[in-house]
Amino acid sequence: MPTPIVSRRAPVYADVPDEKWNDWRWQLSHRLNSVEEIEKIIPLTESEKKALNTSGLFRVDVTPYFISLIDPDDPNDPVRKQIIPTDAEITPFTGMMEDSLAEDRHSPVPGLVHRYPDRVLMLVTTQCASYCRYCTRSRIVGDPGQTFSRREFEMQLEYLKRTPQVRDVLLSGGDPLVLAPKILEEILTRLREIPHIEIVRIGSRVPVFLPMRVTQELCDMLAKFHPLWLNIHVNHPNEITKELADACDRMARAGIPLGNQSVLLAGINDCVHIQRELVQKLTRIRVRPYYLYQCDLVEGAGHFRTPVAKGIEIIEGLRGHTSGYAVPQFIVDAPGGGGKIPVMPNYQISASDHKIILRNYEGYITTYEEPMEYKAHDPKTCKFCQSKRPEVGQAGITGLLDSEEMFIKPTGFDEVHDRHGIQHRLKDEKKWQPLGIGAGDSHPNEEA
Numbered sequence: 001m002p003t004p005i006v007s008r009r010a011p012v013y014a015d016v017p018d019e020k021w022n023d024w025r026w027q028l029s030h031r032l033n034s035v036e037e038i039e040k041i042i043p044l045t046e047s048e049k050k051a052l053n054t055s056g057l058f059r060v061d062v063t064p065y066f067i068s069l070i071d072p073d074d075p076n077d078p079v080r081k082q083i084i085p086t087d088a089e090i091t092p093f094t095g096m097m098e099d100s101l102a103e104d105r106h107s108p109v110p111g112l113v114h115r116y117p118d119r120v121l122m123l124v125t126t127q128c129a130s131y132c133r134y135c136t137r138s139r140i141v142g143d144p145g146q147t148f149s150r151r152e153f154e155m156q157l158e159y160l161k162r163t164p165q166v167r168d169v170l171l172s173g174g175d176p177l178v179l180a181p182k183i184l185e186e187i188l189t190r191l192r193e194i195p196h197i198e199i200v201r202i203g204s205r206v207p208v209f210l211p212m213r214v215t216q217e218l219c220d221m222l223a224k225f226h227p228l229w230l231n232i233h234v235n236h237p238n239e240i241t242k243e244l245a246d247a248c249d250r251m252a253r254a255g256i257p258l259g260n261q262s263v264l265l266a267g268i269n270d271c272v273h274i275q276r277e278l279v280q281k282l283t284r285i286r287v288r289p290y291y292l293y294q295c296d297l298v299e300g301a302g303h304f305r306t307p308v309a310k311g312i313e314i315i316e317g318l319r320g321h322t323s324g325y326a327v328p329q330f331i332v333d334a335p336g337g338g339g340k341i342p343v344m345p346n347y348q349i350s351a352s353d354h355k356i357i358l359r360n361y362e363g364y365i366t367t368y369e370e371p372m373e374y375k376a377h378d379p380k381t382c383k384f385c386q387s388k389r390p391e392v393g394q395a396g397i398t399g400l401l402d403s404e405e406m407f408i409k410p411t412g413f414d415e416v417h418d419r420h421g422i423q424h425r426l427k428d429e430k431k432w433q434p435l436g437i438g439a440g441d442s443h444p445n446e447e448a
């Protein structure tokens with residue numbers, strides 16, 4: 001197997017001793033953010049200079065390691081576009097929002113986003129090792145003044161303690177791996193003291209921006225808190241270096257299952273062939289592609305957006321063409337706070353009462369004969385059905401199938417349909433109710 005190559009160092013860093021270059025503290029304290037500093041490494045375009053000199057722009061900061069991955073002669077370099085702003089960032093667009101995922105509305109306490117029934121997103125810092133120009137949380141990220149206080153952390157813990165349906169806590173930010181190791185350890189220790197929290201996850205781009213931060217010591221510390229999962233964020237094959245591969249190897253050896261979340265970005269990775277190379281390289285370093293996100297409707301990110309169809313095209317080019325393990329789910333995170341919605345090509349072409357018609361990735365069209373005698377699953381004798389956890393008000397479509405609800409109504413539905421009618425022609429009031437919905441309800445005649 002061809003191993004990823006050790007990344008080049010930009011020429012200005014040629015004389016930095018290895019022990020400094022490989023020290024994450026040195027990398028953090030030598031981050032670049034001004035025209036003067038960045039121009040020593042790459043010649044900047046007028047548009048980039050204008051953006052860097054604009055006050056109030058989303059924070060810029062790049063580690064020497066990551067900026068060295070840029071080809072200085074290519075103004076369209078895919079790494080460059082992710083971290084060096086251009087004046088396109090200043091341009092508003094239709095649909096743009098500050099908090100497009102309505103995270104603040106879903107926060108029972110500051111920094112804790114509780115949108116799904118059994119899991120929460122816990123924001124533990126606003127700081128990152130470098131700043132992605134399309135950041136979905138640019139309304140708070142990068143601003144040290146917005147960072148979370150100890151009091152807020154205690155409030156987050158209090159909420160988690162009194163909310164037993166939460167079994168999965170996803171630490172994010174900002175980037176949890178830029179926290180001082182003692183603070184991160186304390187957060188993990190306190191979460192592990194809550195018995196109903198079964199798994200903890202970390203979302204981090206530190207392994208990509210600052211792979212030297214993933215020391216053996218850090219991995220040993222994280223391994224004390226299993227089951228612990230970690231998602232990294234790689235968008236382009238050029239980010240997969242020997243340093244990143246080694247960092248992932250240390251985490252995988254510490255027993256941490258690794259995933260990748262990437263964002264579909266115009267001019268960076270909006271190509272089936274780039275994506276195929278990306279996901280194959282990720283699986284080689286034991287990172288499983290998890291999600292590919294449609295770019296959010298966030299301020300400053302308009303020029304990175306692609307049509308949703310581009311994501312469908314990419315999944316079409318991956319599913320069947322490469323290992324199933326290498327195929328992420330393409331996700332649109334619904335504006336307004338609807339959460340993650342998977343979108344994919346259609347594989348079902350038609351259906352009858354005993355057959356479905358499917359097509360595969362090659363366009364081969366086939367039939368699958370349905371069983372003629374299916375004995376329905378019996379919820380009355382199934383232990384799992386008997387002890388299911390209620391998803392208070394959030395059972396959604398599966399709740400319709402599971403007979404918890406008969407319908408989902410748009411707001412205002414009852415008012416629109418209330419024509420002040422009186423019931424007539426029904427002799428028996430009970431016939432207003434359906435006789436039974438779903439497999440869970442037995443037919444009244446059966447009881448007799």
Ligand SMILES: *Cc1c(COP(=O)(O)O)cnc(C)c1O
Pocket residue numbers: 113114115116119120121170340
């Ligand atoms: C993405 C996200 C999660 C985790 O979603 P999974 O699909 O379980 O990975 C949880 N909470 C919020 C608010 C999120 O945005």
